[in-house]
Amino acid sequence: MNLKSSDNDQTNRPVFPFTAIVGQEEMKLALLLNVIDPKIGGVMIMGDRGTGKSTAVRALVDLLPEIEVILDDPFNSDPNDLELMSEEVREKLKKDQRIETVKKKISMVDLPLGATEDRVCGTIDLEKALTEGVKAFEPGLLAKANRGILYVDEVNLLDDHLVDVLLDAAASGWNTVEREGISMSHPARFILVGSGNPEEGELRPQLLDRFGMHAQIGTVREPKLRVQIVEQRAAFDESPIDFRKNYKNSQQQLTLKITNARELLKNVEMDYENRIKISKICSELNVDGLRGDIVTNRAAKALAAFENRSKTTVQDIYRVISLCLRHRLRKDPLETIDSGDKVRDVFKNVFGYQNNV
Template sequence: MALAYPFSAIVGQDDMKRALLIASVDQEVGGVLVFGDRGTGKSTAIRALAALMPKMDVVGGCPYNCAPDAERPGLCAQCRPGEDAGKEKVRSEPMPVVDLPLGATEDRVIGALDLERALRDGEKAFEPGLLARAHRGFLYIDEVNLLEDHIVDALLDVAASGENVVEREGLSIRHPARFVLVGSGNPEEGELRPQLLDRFGLSVDVATPTELTSRISIVRSRDEFDRDRAAFIKRFQRKEGKVRKQIQNAREHLGEVELPDSVVELAARLCIALGTDGLRGELTLIRAARALAALEGAKEVTSEHLQTVAPLVLRHRLRRDPLDEAGSGARITRAMEELFAA
């Protein structure tokens, strides 16, 4: 297995790193979309975060990574009460990070009939797909804007329900499929379908650094990593440990972070001012703000947390205004200045 570039060694791109950390603390935030120029560290950051994630307990023999303490709706058929199949002792596994390649077939993504067992034993059996492997982990799609429509449709169904339903070749299978959806791409190569865009909780635009010292630092670090990966990773071992501990503490104390009514009101006022559709904007705002507060070790969410995450949450949820030449980021900043100054 190739060694991943250390997350703490990434220079700049603070919004992207913050968004990924927030999504790693609370899966309910809804995933991260990273759009920007080629060669700006999008894939590097995502794979680096995966190496930081703590291990998780899974039911032994379960192909869907079911948690031993999960309630019935969050368990597959063989792990539900009364079923003995697959109930071996609990084991600890790395959090899955599954790549969904652009050329993947629908059968490979959602699962299909296990042809080998069908031909060998004459029995119908289900072969889990990428969505099953990604349960309780990350599903990463590079060049997400180039994904084929029928794969996008499958992802939308699962993202909405948290369950993968397969009805084909005489099979009728349901299994849990909850994961953090992470996508990256270059907007010059095509736009993302609005339905899928709305499923991402956070959106980040990354650009090529223009500051000379930053570019030199990035090039030197990458060159050192490529020449001796083990030595480079060892240099950042302590920093990586701190970030890993920060994520673990935030996940453990997320439920203890208080959410004042005043912050919820500010979130609602901001979404009203920007004219966002539905209530997903407010819900994601308060969840992301709570996750950020947990990362910082705060006991309650503040307006500062809300202001920090607002551009990440709302940038991709605004309707295009042909009469306003300012980008979505500028519109959010303007609305926050008017709201929080009042």
């Protein structure tokens, strides 16, 4: 039996509606674009304490469409995509064995700061493997996160080695565990979302570069908006079920918009001239590697798909380019990350815009 979103309100802890979040447009846009195209490479959200970073990420899960998975499979294997299914499922398909599928919501996995590598990657039971001759694998958080979202709060406080493991898995789409000559691999294609407070330190530039997008959020200064946020939070805390009912239609509309965008994405095109200009901007900003070019192209296409268009515009590129490049400009770990002004200035110069973007 599949639970509908209305049932979800009654059975799980109610989540603050995504469409009820006031402000923080940059963060919301980055999250939505990554859901539309997970290959963008995740998003790093940096901002002050109490600015709704965790609330927004957890609210996002409520919007995600259902996916088809293999019944009782620990890796959320996709029955129609070899790249997203476990070896066990592949073997069953080769032998023409019947496999059952179910529909389930895309999941979000929280990675605690104190997690060990075994907890994250999974472990191999060597004794069982050696005595019984079978690969006894105990899946970790990366297995659970396959085809979903992996959320790391305070990612800048996480051990660098673990961040490396997460980013490698996110980039390759696979997790491999090796113990004493025994190896086990499984699909681990997930959207990596990290959040943190810049006062507690930034990630090293080499690690930060691996995140597709970087969103900066600050405390809302406008008094009327602050009052609106406080009142909304109070109303939600007092009666979360009733509060969510007020946003049911807007939530459903946004879910439908995301689903349609994921379908349309493969047909979205970008002019060659604009692709050249994106690469020129990356070159002028001295961005290392080609990740900046690739992510900016993907993000602009995802935005066009989100707005139900099959061709990107210069405006699409302008809206996403600082999110895609600002964190790639920092060469010195002690430097602060550009607010986006430098990226926008170069954009306007390359595209020939002054103040009309």
